Amino acid sequence: MAGRRRASRVVLSLVLLLAVLVGCGGRAPSDRASIEVQRVLDRRAAAILHRDEPAYRATGQVAAAGSEFGNLREVPLAAWAYHLTGLHRSGDRATATAELRYRIQGYDRSPVTVGRTLRLARSAGSWHVVSDEPAEKSGAQLWEQGAVTVVRGEHSLVLGVGQSGERLRAYADLADHAVPAVSQAWGTDWSAHVVMLVPKSLDGMAGLLGAPASGYRGIAAVTTGEAGGSAQAPADRVIVNPDAYGVLGDFGKQVVLTHETTHVATRAHTTAATPLWLSEGYADWVGYRGSGRTAPQVAPELERAVVDGRIPAALPDDKDFGFTGDAARLARAYEGGWMACRLIADRWGEVRLNDFYRAVGDHKKRTGAVEAALRDVLHTTPEKFTTQWRDYLRAQLGSSS
Structure with a gap:
């Protein structure tokens, strides 16, 4: 019995010692920094979602703020949130890894999730975002390439950068023809709409895919999305290579877009x-x-x-x-x-x-x-x-x- 009591006292002492160490700065500072950074990201997300530019600028240094907010102005967002997945701190500097989860109103049933790497600095007792970039092996987002212009079709949403509204309307018209054609062939057990991303050039397309441009030269369009996605998955994105797509005739453009729309429709069974x-x-x-x-x-x-x-x-x-x-x-x-x-x-x-x-x-x-x-x-x-x-x-x- 005495041996057991001594063992119990040793275990209790170790538990108390650990508690004291944590209270004196074991893991607490790192945890506090993570909590503080997550709060900054929450405020930043809320500012983007609610179009509150002063609040957005308050979360980042002036040199780093503004472009993302302005470029997203026309995009119909239903949700925007950051989930902090890692934080490496060195004094008043930190690098965070996070998942950005966003939904486009009327098109995404569940969030699109993309990896982000954010660099932050601490001043006057608060953390501020210095930069927000794609994580390693992640593609860029369209709004990082410039101000996004939005055109709505009957069955489509077209988001473009460096493209005229007239040209984006032509894409929407093609998509509006493709969606019923696909439903007629495949059936109606899919969302029956398509989201198109039209960057300025082939390089812009490659940036969205996180891949070298040489691999997509001559490819008019591709469809993103995880194969076998459920009905609750976010809508696929049809990404256009304007350089290759632009040289096609009207028939070729329609075939390409109907092809890509078919991938959107069949994804749950692919x-x-x-x-x-x-x-x-x-x-x-x-x-x-x-x-x-x-x-x-x-x-x-x-x-x-x-x-x-x-x-x-x-x-x-x-x-x-x-x-x-x-x-x-x-x-x-x-x-x-x-x-x-x-x-x-x-x-x-x-x-x-x-x-x-x-x-x-x-x-x-x-x-x-x-x-x-x-x-x-x-x-x-x-x-x-x-x-x-x-x-x-x-x-x-x-x-x-």
Whole structure:
């Protein structure tokens, strides 16, 4: 018993000692700094959300304040908040990592979350934001590139920097045509609206994606968003490369935007199990659906290969869709995926094509996903389908077509 009492007293003494150490400055100063910085970020967020410029300027040094606030003036924000995830302090200087969570009114059901790195300085007993930049491996936000102009369409919201209102209206008109076209093909189990971001240039697009511009040269648009997002996920953003998009004709512009809008509609059923030949091929199939364009018109690179006797032995692999690779190879990958989806629609019907897409995406993992959907939805095998696809290429793109 005496030994137990001594052990208890030792444990109690250690607990008391820890309490004294914390009270005398163990972890408390760091915790206090975190609390103070979070409060500053809360005030900054509230100022942005409520368009209170004096309050916003009060949270940051004059040289660092103003641009973000002014650039966001037209953006219809429903929510804006910072969640502090880390703080490194050195005297009166600190670097904070945080998650910025924001929603656009009428478009985002849940917040868009982006990583931010903020530098702060302490003066007169208060912390102030010195800089607010994208975290490592995070893309920039559109308002960091300049004042955002907003154009609303019937089914779309277009946010642009360095673009005229007339040009942004043209984007909205294209999106308003794309949304009903996608719903007609895919169904109505999606938000039925699209958010477009139109930066000033290719470099601006690359900045939004946090990637080198060289990887997107010649790519007219891309769609962001986590594959397999739930119905509560924030709306995807269609990001336009104005340099490449601008050289397209009216038909090409519409096909591209309908393609990207298809990615928005199908995202909840596009998962790690979905191969790119299916997701990209289906988006192209919707884009060209009802256009009257023939297979050789849509798939010229693949037609060349077929005529030359170079019929692909298998459906395109994911690596064939790399933006930085051979342009002809990339074109053949997209065209091959489109032809596969076109084959399913022609042979089994559009309803089965949609069922097949959903069945593949709803599989728990990539392995076996296509095989199971071919078996359960189309009642065939990978080997038979590949043979049918190769025969279809020969029939549709061969010299006698």
